[in-house]
Amino acid sequence: xxxxxxxxxxxxxxxxxxxxxxxxxxxxxxxxxxxxxxxxxxxxxxxxxxxxxxxxxxxxxxxxxxxxxxxxxxxxxxxxxxxxxxxxxxxxxxxxxxxxxxxxxxxxxxxxxxxxxxxxxxxxxxxxxxxxxxxxxxxxxxxxxxxxxxxxxxxxxxxxxxxxxxxxxxxxxxxxxxxxxxxxxxxxxxxxxxxxxxxxxxxxxxxxxxxxxxxxxxxxxxxxxxxxxxxxxxxxxxxxxxxxxxxxxxxxxxxxxxxxx
Numbered sequence: 001x002x003x004x005x006x007x008x009x010x011x012x013x014x015x016x017x018x019x020x021x022x023x024x025x026x027x028x029x030x031x032x033x034x035x036x037x038x039x040x041x042x043x044x045x046x047x048x049x050x051x052x053x054x055x056x057x058x059x060x061x062x063x064x065x066x067x068x069x070x071x072x073x074x075x076x077x078x079x080x081x082x083x084x085x086x087x088x089x090x091x092x093x094x095x096x097x098x099x100x101x102x103x104x105x106x107x108x109x110x111x112x113x114x115x116x117x118x119x120x121x122x123x124x125x126x127x128x129x130x131x132x133x134x135x136x137x138x139x140x141x142x143x144x145x146x147x148x149x150x151x152x153x154x155x156x157x158x159x160x161x162x163x164x165x166x167x168x169x170x171x172x173x174x175x176x177x178x179x180x181x182x183x184x185x186x187x188x189x190x191x192x193x194x195x196x197x198x199x200x201x202x203x204x205x206x207x208x209x210x211x212x213x214x215x216x217x218x219x220x221x222x223x224x225x226x227x228x229x230x231x232x233x234x235x236x237x238x239x240x241x242x243x244x245x246x247x248x249x250x251x252x253x254x255x256x257x258x259x260x261x
Contacts, residue, residue, distance in 0.1 A: 003153055008141055009038045013087075013114055018139075020103040020115040022093070024122060025143035027224070028217050030195040031118040034143070035089050044114075045086040047073060051095040061099040066106045070113070087114045094119035104137040145193025152184060154198050160184070 012018050023031045039046040049057055060072055073088075074081055081088075088106075093099055099117070106115045146154065152161040160181060167173065191197050191210055194217055201210040225237050240257045247257070 003150065004147075005034055005141065005143060006038060006041075009034070010042070012139070012141075013038075013042070013044075018111075018114065019107050020117065020138050021141060022100075022103075022122075022138055023116065023118040023141045023143055025120060026145075027120045027221070028194055028196065029143050029145055031120075031143055032089075032091050033195065035087070035091075035116055035118065039087050039089075045079075045082050046089060047077065047079070047081060047086055048089045048091060049073075050091045051099065052092040058096045058098070061096065061102050064102050064105050066102065066110045066113075069102070070110070081113075083110065083113045087116055090115070090117040092119060093117040094122050097122070100138075107137045146195060146198060147193065148185065148188050151188045151191075151193065151198060154195075154202055155184070156202075157184065 009021075012021055023034070025031055036046065036048070038044075051057055060069060063069065070081055070083075070088075090099060100122075103115060103117065106113065149161060149165070152164070160177070163177065164181065187201075190207060191201055192214065194214065196217070197210050197213045200213050201207065204210075222238065222241065225232075225234055225241075236258055243257050
């Protein structure tokens with residue numbers, strides 16, 4: 001699990017004045033996995049709903065009555081929800097933006113229940129449905145790809161990670177340790193920070209297998225462009241996407257990404 005996000009979730013969960021949390025970030029950065037692992041690690045009851053997979057949930061959350069929603073979920077999931085030790089996880093909430101409005105009522109009427117939502121590109125969904133956010137009744141956690149520290153943690157390099165975290169600029173850095181760190185930096189740059197890619201490499205130590213996962217994710221991203229065709233020129237979007245790799249470490253000029261005709 002990503003250490004920074006894990007620490008944030010734990011602090012949020014233990015806060016007696018917590019608000020419903022929306023985890024935002026690109027697809028495949030590990031939002032859903034983070035929540036599942038957090039609940040497993042701290043032995044919390046996980047009630048996970050996926051708005052993309054289960055269309056019937058859309059009408060259920062349209063009521064904005066959290067008590068009725070919880071009662072219905074207990075029947076649908078055949079489980080008794082422990083309001084003090086459960087996490088209600090609303091995954092892919094961008095597929096049902098109206099459910100975002102229900103978060104304010106969970107905060108106001110059942111604050112003892114921890115509620116987490118996760119979604120990507122919420123800006124598009126909110127703009128399309130012209131919804132206003134429940135200001136002051138939710139909070140955000142923004143997630144990106146794994147950092148180098150997260151990569152070292154995933155690779156089991158606990159001692160190197162602790163040494164780097166404790167290092168103070170100006171102190172000696174042993175050459176042998178420096179060389180080992182550089183090797184991991186190089187591998188990290190080759191892999192990138194997508195959790196699934198790092199996981200496959202951690203298990204196989206094969207850059208080839210990791211590359212297969214990377215290309216699978218890239219192709220999925222491209223395939224997903226179609227859902228934005230009503231507001232974006234897909235050809236231009238694909239052209240920009242294809243050129244992003246050439247901008248790494250460089251100053252980005254939009255005219256280089258998408259030359260004017």
